[in-house]
Amino acid sequence: MTKSTGRRITAADREAAARLKRIWEQAQHKRPGLTQEKAAHDLGWTQGMVHQYLSGKTPLGTDATLKWAAYLGVDPVEIRDDLAGVTSLAMPGLDMQLLTQVIHDVEEILQERGTRLSFENHAKLIAATYRESLKTRHVDKDIIRYRADVLQMQL
Helix, strand or coil: CCCCCCCCCCCHHHHHHHHHHHHHHHHHHHHCCCCCCHHHHHCCCCCHHHHHHHHCCCCCHHHHHHHHHHHHCCCHHCHHHHHHCCCCCCCCCCHHHHHHHHHHHHHHHHHHHCCCCCCCHHHHEEEEEEHHHHHHCCCCCCHHHHHHHHHCCCC
């Protein structure tokens, strides 16, 4: 079990970490100044957390996968193939600050309500909220609550 998530690392988690590491190494060749410290600063994590994800010691949840994909400019499916049904957020012009706010607000609302979504529905909630927030430049927490309720009813 991991300390941070309280769950065991699965074969899918190990595979996702290996994919992330390959993508990371390719990115380092293209962007020579890219370090774990820089990524940690840019992503709002510690260097230790970046290392944990890259080494597969911490599983890549929806929020981390989407942040990594956006940061490295890849489709999230390249990291986690179980996101195949989710529209990609890795696109030119991605607003990392807005995406980070969306992820934070989604996580906060799900946690305060005790709502648990499947990995795919979690990613769909973040993607839909991000797309809507791009239009208004504002994250509407009431819309997040409504979408979370709808997605939870689908379980």
